[in-house]
Amino acid sequence: MTTVVPTSEEDPALAVVRFTSELAWADASPEVAEPQVTRLCIEAQENMVTNKWLELASLMLASADLIFSKVSEKDLECIYTVICNLVTKSESSDEEIEMAKVISGKIIQQPNDKPALRLKILFNLYNLLENPHGQFHVYMKALTLAFNGKVTEHIVPSFKKMDSFLQEWNIGISDQRELFLTISNVLKEHKSLSKDSFKFLVKYLATFSGEDAYTMSEAKEEAVRAIVEFVKAPDMFQCDLLDMPAVGQLEKDAKYALVYQLLKIFLTQRLDAYLEFHAANSTLLKSCGLVHEDCITKMRLMSLVDLASDDSGQIPYAVIRDTLGVNDDEVELWVVKAITVKLIDCKMDQMNQVVIVSRCTERVFGQHQWETLGTKLATWRGNIANVISTIQANRITEDGSQAMQGLMIR
Known part of the structure; x- marks a missing residue:
């Protein structure tokens, strides 16, 4: 009682x-x-x-x-x-x-009511x-x-604190997957936040590294979505999708192998490879919501970046014309476009008809790029050491000469 x-x-x-x-x-x-x-x-x-x-x-x-x-x-x-x-x-x-x-x-329970x-x-x-x-x-x-209630603008600002939230929550991999995918879907509703949506989608895919094939298969649809979003985005020219196991599983997949091939073309090949792919798979591109003309535009810029990555640091106008499939009077226009979107830093030598490249963006930044960067840093470090040694040697010589002059005066 x-x-x-x-x-x-x-x-x-x-x-x-x-x-x-x-x-x-x-x-x-x-x-x-x-x-x-x-x-x-x-x-x-x-x-x-x-x-x-x-x-x-x-x-x-x-x-x-x-x-x-x-x-x-x-x-x-x-x-x-x-x-x-x-x-x-x-x-x-x-x-x-x-x-x-x-x-x-x-x-x-009632998301549309207040x-x-x-x-x-x-x-x-x-x-x-x-x-x-x-x-x-x-x-x-x-x-x-x-x-569900279409009030995502009230929660989007909190995404900037996600790193600190993750430290506080200390959640497992499965919860992280759910979180990253949900955030990506929320951001997808905002066209102006497509890059952020892609970033969280990539975070989601990264959680599958080290998983078995059965678990990784859960990510196939989202891996395809990530590829399509990257190819479609007019202002994204670099990604690490090729290094992700969740994306790599598509290479030999009966249903999605062609989508993986498209990603590989955009990240490692040039315009001619894309045009050949389109000729054989135009229906696939349409089903993915990709516009051929937009793909050509992006692929021309990607091809120009590939040319700029050559160690010589110089690209003849004729090579740009042939690689991008444009007229002679359009070469400089495409170079300017690449500069505008910060893909390359360069100067155009109109007299000699060459582009002199001082910097270019890498389309992928994997193991090879890290090794190249390490080599460049080692060379830079060696050069700095040589400069310091030379300065020290000159200083010793000058100090010695001044001492001798002092003795002679006495």
Whole structure:
């Protein structure tokens, strides 16, 4: 038999139970409503006395959900602030997490009904939690709500803090995959944030390194999506997709081998290879949403970068013309385009009809590029050492000459 200790009406939780239950039963007759309101208040008191905070939260959520469309947003925020605050009363991490799951699960059930307010409530709940796993769970619910409720602009700014969040949450690989893929999908809805969407998609694919073939097969569709997004993007000219096992598995895949071949062309070959591929696979390109003319434009710039990577540092105008398949009077135009998008730094010698390259962007930056960079740094270090040695030698010689002159004067 339960003993109920009288609780002050000023208690916020009990006040919320009374307010929400009265409003929920407002359409019923007093004979029906009053016993129900009394029952709910007594049940709430019992839960408070016995420290059954999870049960109390569930009871309060049920009534609050019924009145969500009947009260102002200000009142709703107050109601849910009291409900969310119950997580601070939990006596164990497991109970805190379970309460966070119950509250957040209820809040996201109607994503199109006041989504911005629901998202704010989830943020408040997140800030009240101490357990990192509970925080991660609530954050994922917030992502889902923002996406389904079309209020992603409220959560996108938090992505800048993702590195610090990951340190705090200390989540496993499977949770990281879910997180990165969800963020990528959220960002995909914003055309201006396509690069950020691609970045998180690449992070997702990177989590499959070292996995077995069966697990890695989960990433096939997203690997294809990453390739298509890279090829389609007019302002992305470098990526490390070829080094990723999740992408590499497509090379011998019966369904996606051609998509992998397309990526390889864009990252390692020139325009002629793309034109040959298009002639045989134009239907595939269309099915991927790729526009042939846009691909030619990007491939011309990629081909020019490939020419610029030659160690000679000089590219004859005629070679650019033939490689890019353009007229003589278009050569400088394409060089300027490459400079504008910061693919190369160069000077155009119109007299000798050559482009003198001082820097170019690498289309891929894998093991070979690291080795080349290491060689260049070693050479630079050696040159600096020689300069220092020469300066020191000259200084010793000068000091010796000055000493001899002093002796002669004496």
